[in-house]
Amino acid sequence: MGIEGFSIAEARFLAPDVKLFRVVAPRVARKQQPGQFVIIRIHEHGERIPLTIADSNPTEGTITIIVQGIGKTTKLLNRLNAGDFILDVVGPLGRPSDVRLFGTVVVISGGVGTAIAYPIAKALQRAGNHVITILGARTKNLLILENEARAVSDEVFVITDDGSYGEKGLVTGKLDALIAGGKKIDLVLAIGPIPMMRAVAEKTRPCGIKTIVSLNPIMVDGTGMCGGCRVQVAGRSQFACVDGPEFDAHEVDFDGLAKRNAMYRESERQALEQFVSEPESGPELIRHRCKLEDVAPR
Amino acid sequence: MPEQKPEERRQNFAEVNLGLNFHLATQEAMRCLECANPKCIDGCPVGVKVKDFIALVLTGDYLGAAAKIREDNILPAVTGRVCPQEDQCEGTCIMNKKFGAVGIGYLERFVADYERESGQIGLPPIAPPTGKKVAIVGSGPAGLSAAGDLVQRGHQVTVFEALHEVGGVLVYGIPEFRLPKEIVRQEVENMKRMGVEFQTNVVVGKTVTVDELFGEEGYHAVLVATGAGLPQFLGIPGEDLCGVYSANEFLTRVNLMKAYKFPEYDEPIYNCRGKNVAVVGGGNTAMDAIRSALRLGAKNAYVIYRRSVAEMPARAEEVKHAREEGVQFLLLNNPIGFLGDEKGWLRAVQCIKMELGPADESGRRRPVPVQGSEYVLPLDVAIIAVGTSSNPLVQSTTPDLKTRKGGYIEADPETLKTSKMGVFGAGDIVTGAATVILAMGAGRKAATAIDEYLRTGVW
Ligand SMILES: Cc1cc2nc3c(=O)[nH]c(=O)nc-3n(C[C@H](O)[C@H](O)[C@H](O)COP(=O)(O)OP(=O)(O)OC[C@H]3O[C@@H](n4cnc5c(N)ncnc54)[C@H](O)[C@@H]3O)c2cc1C
Ligand SMILES: Cc1cc2nc3c(=O)[nH]c(=O)nc-3n(C[C@H](O)[C@H](O)[C@H](O)COP(=O)(O)OP(=O)(O)OC[C@H]3O[C@@H](n4cnc5c(N)ncnc54)[C@H](O)[C@@H]3O)c2cc1C
Ligand code: SF4
Ligand code: SF4
Ligand code: FES
Numbered sequence: 111m112g113i114e115g116f117s118i119a120e121a122r123f124l125a126p127d128v129k130l131f132r133v134v135a136p137r138v139a140r141k142q143q144p145g146q147f148v149i150i151r152i153h154e155h156g157e158r159i160p161l162t163i164a165d166s167n168p169t170e171g172t173i174t175i176i177v178q179g180i181g182k183t184t185k186l187l188n189r190l191n192a193g194d195f196i197l198d199v200v201g202p203l204g205r206p207s208d209v210r211l212f213g214t215v216v217v218i219s220g221g222v223g224t225a226i227a228y229p230i231a232k233a234l235q236r237a238g239n240h241v242i243t244i245l246g247a248r249t250k251n252l253l254i255l256e257n258e259a260r261a262v263s264d265e266v267f268v269i270t271d272d273g274s275y276g277e278k279g280l281v282t283g284k285l286d287a288l289i290a291g292g293k294k295i296d297l298v299l300a301i302g303p304i305p306m307m308r309a310v311a312e313k314t315r316p317c318g319i320k321t322i323v324s325l326n327p328i329m330v331d332g333t334g335m336c337g338g339c340r341v342q343v344a345g346r347s348q349f350a351c352v353d354g355p356e357f358d359a360h361e362v363d364f365d366g367l368a369k370r371n372a373m374y375r376e377s378e379r380q381a382l383e384q385f386v387s388e389p390e391s392g393p394e395l396i397r398h399r400c401k402l403e404d405v406a407p408r
Numbered sequence: 409m410p411e412q413k414p415e416e417r418r419q420n421f422a423e424v425n426l427g428l429n430f431h432l433a434t435q436e437a438m439r440c441l442e443c444a445n446p447k448c449i450d451g452c453p454v455g456v457k458v459k460d461f462i463a464l465v466l467t468g469d470y471l472g473a474a475a476k477i478r479e480d481n482i483l484p485a486v487t488g489r490v491c492p493q494e495d496q497c498e499g500t501c502i503m504n505k506k507f508g509a510v511g512i513g514y515l516e517r518f519v520a521d522y523e524r525e526s527g528q529i530g531l532p533p534i535a536p537p538t539g540k541k542v543a544i545v546g547s548g549p550a551g552l553s554a555a556g557d558l559v560q561r562g563h564q565v566t567v568f569e570a571l572h573e574v575g576g577v578l579v580y581g582i583p584e585f586r587l588p589k590e591i592v593r594q595e596v597e598n599m600k601r602m603g604v605e606f607q608t609n610v611v612v613g614k615t616v617t618v619d620e621l622f623g624e625e626g627y628h629a630v631l632v633a634t635g636a637g638l639p640q641f642l643g644i645p646g647e648d649l650c651g652v653y654s655a656n657e658f659l660t661r662v663n664l665m666k667a668y669k670f671p672e673y674d675e676p677i678y679n680c681r682g683k684n685v686a687v688v689g690g691g692n693t694a695m696d697a698i699r700s701a702l703r704l705g706a707k708n709a710y711v712i713y714r715r716s717v718a719e720m721p722a723r724a725e726e727v728k729h730a731r732e733e734g735v736q737f738l739l740l741n742n743p744i745g746f747l748g749d750e751k752g753w754l755r756a757v758q759c760i761k762m763e764l765g766p767a768d769e770s771g772r773r774r775p776v777p778v779q780g781s782e783y784v785l786p787l788d789v790a791i792i793a794v795g796t797s798s799n800p801l802v803q804s805t806t807p808d809l810k811t812r813k814g815g816y817i818e819a820d821p822e823t824l825k826t827s828k829m830g831v832f833g834a835g836d837i838v839t840g841a842a843t844v845i846l847a848m849g850a851g852r853k854a855a856t857a858i859d860e861y862l863r864t865g866v867w
Contacts, residue, residue, distance in 0.1 A: 137615045151572055157665060157674040158572075183674060198572040200609040330665070330675075333570050333611055333801065336657035337639040342648055347641065352801075366648055369752030373650040377676030384671055 136171030145207030220302025451500030488517025548576020550835025646746025
């Protein structure tokens with residue numbers, strides 16, 4: 111935790127717009143459990159955004175985060191490189207995943223959801239489960255962590271929307287096929303875009319297969335203090351940052367979540383447009399901070 | 409007190425009260441009768457020597473006056489601005505009944521500002537190092553005041569804060585127009601110069617537990633001062649609609665994340681310009697939230713409160729300022745449901761009128777609904793400010809720390825010792841949501857007890 115924040119030990123792209131960072135954060139690395147996340151802020155004018163801890167190395171004191179650049183903050187983050195600093199990193203936040211022996215577990219992830227699913231799949235396999243992973247992506251070059259997923263799964267199916275790699279189709283189609291094939295499934299874990307998680311929940315509900323999803327509402331503090339991350343689960347308001355982020359998929363009000371996530375769409379669009387038109391202003395802020403602190407008395 | 413004109417200030421986030429000048433300060437100080445038995449001091453929860461500091465103001469020794477206040481109160485620039493003086497020092501001032509109380513809060517603020525602007529803050533001497541380490545969890549007024557006292561007594565003090573900025577409610581809750589953040593920053597700077605270490609981005613209970621602070625991290629005592637920061641909601645239909653905020657979220661976005669400067673700052677907030685905004689509640693938090701919304705451009709700003717103005721817990725000055733700025737008070741009204749559109753956005757609130765019945769256990773008259781008085785008020789943003797409860801992260805990971813109803817930490821009222829050896833508790837996390845000065849007083853009490861424990865080893 112130096113003066114500039116948390117230093118980046120390694121940074122590399124896994125796919126276009128998807129970047130992996132190893133960040134020095136020893137206290138977080140020591141405590142992290144699968145399913146937990148950090149909240150970061152990049153510069154003095156920045157917003158706080160949640161990112162899952164995809165991996166951690168307590169000996170080195172580093173955590174791994176994998177970021178998809180979709181808006182201003184994540185795109186700016188993805189411009190950082192090894193040797194740069196992230197101003198604030200706080201965590202590990204959220205409840206750890208419920209990792210125990212279930213039997214056969216199907217882990218379904220779409221897009222950057224794979225980054226969130228990977229540490230959980232790894233823990234589930236270590237706990238003795240038979241792990242079947244269904245990896246989904248729009249197209250081949252957006253697929254991430256395939257090798258990592260293979261290393262922690264007993265079976266892997268890759269599905270792309272356009273058929274450019276693996277099977278063509280949707281991840282739910284594969285799940286259907288597994289269920290129809292008479293596979294005894296004890297738990298399904300689905301992490302990805304809201305429509306995908308909702309579709310999985312609807313597939314497993316009639317067969318009574320326990321299904322867990324990891325939700326991504328808008329967060330500010332991540333400690334239960336603002337209530338901005340509230341979601342309706344089983345008809346009750348839950349704070350995803352402290353009560354989740356994982357919940358029983360059959361109890362989640364996905365519709366409400368999708369609506370609340372759209373709340374700042376206009377501001378997000380404005381911020382992104384401005385950032386795209388002056389892409390240097392963001393990094394400038396980051397550099398500016400370092401300079402200021404170089405001369406500031408400690 | 410000179411202040412910004414209402415029509416100007418409702419357009420900006422600059423401080424409303426402009427502060428006394430030398431002339432006004434002298435005039436106000438001259439009103440003090442220098443009572444033989446000064447009642448004002450009894451009214452102050454930490455016993456600031458009001459009479460003595462006012463006497464120093466009269467001699468022109470402003471730095472001396474500030475030092476006098478600092479003997480009992482280490483954040484005078486803050487308390488001078490935010491104490492509910494009318495219920496405390498000024499409420500008991502002998503002048504209050506007939507002529508209006510001496511403006512003790514204004515004078516306190518005046519000397520503290522003078523001291524800060526002079527750059528001559530007299531930092532107290534630091535005792536030789538004791539070799540003992542104290543961890544303070546939470547950097548609100550309770551944690552800060554304890555840190556200041558403990559470092560003076562030669563202990564090594566680290567303050568852990570979950571957020572990225574130090575100050576607790578003083579930075580994330582109370583807005584710039586009432587308490588400029590620069591003042592808090594300056595006080596924190598002073599403490600750093602005295603040797604207090606601050607570690608932000610540490611959530612005790614998550615990043616590190618209390619037991620680990622004693623174990624691996626080698627602390628000899630821990631003070632839990634985590635505040636009562638959990639938002640309460642109303643539990644009525646429609647509370648999850650877009651446009652419904654807790655006051656904590658709304659104020660955190662505005663103050664801590666500076667959303668009022670979007671897009672210069674990245675954190676967004678609902679664009680209130682030209683919109684109808686209401687806050688539900690009648691405390692300081694409610695006033696702060698609705699006056700922030702007004703400054704964000706709200707067309708209509710309402711306070712919906714189920715009791716009458718007499719029961720409003722907010723500082724009298726804040727209610728007056730809010731009225732002057734054009735906030736509309738819907739007193740004896742209670743929301744019973746929020747109505748949304750098909751996209752999940754708030755469009756109206758359904759309210760019912762109330763009337764005051766007999767007094768309840770708190771001594772306040774209980775509001776009861778008037779049958780058939782329901783009505784619908786068009787609304788774009790609703791902010792819920794009906795109180796907060798205890799933050800559970802420390803308690804839930806420290807099994808041997810006893811709590812009472814509501815999850816608040818049990819602590820001895822005199823020594824602030826908890827059920828766990830070496831752990832003390834102070835501020836809102838012990839008392840429930842209270843005031844800055846009470847939290848500060850508790851922090852100082854805890855510091856005295858911690859110092860004694862560290863020196864004697866006796867629990
Ligand atoms: C528990 C959790 C874990 C997550 N893990 C990852 C991860 O490992 N990798 C990854 O790439 N993304 C992850 N996300 C999503 C990530 O936080 C958002 O993509 C990011 O905040 C977008 O910010 P932006 O400024 O770049 O985009 P914006 O343009 O601001 O927003 C794009 C969309 O991101 C969401 N979003 C915006 N601000 C926030 C916020 N403060 N909190 C949460 N969501 C927000 C909204 O749905 C919004 O519509 C996670 C989210 C949560 C809640
Ligand atoms: C909007 C608003 C306006 C107010 N106005 C007034 C006023 O005008 N006058 C007045 O006297 N009082 C006012 N109050 C009340 C007053 O601010 C509080 O009573 C006071 O701040 C309590 O101090 P504290 O030190 O106990 O806790 P807080 O100020 O709440 O500080 C607690 C700190 O602990 C941190 N924390 C919590 N959990 C953890 C954890 N697990 N690990 C690390 N850090 C943690 C929090 O992030 C926070 O920074 C107001 C409160 C609010 C919300
Ligand atoms: S600390 Fe508050 S109550 Fe005490 S004298 Fe100062 S303003 Fe009055
Ligand atoms: S009670 Fe009022 S008049 Fe008397 S000493 Fe105190 S401030 Fe002065
Ligand atoms: S992010 Fe604020 S309560 Fe969850």
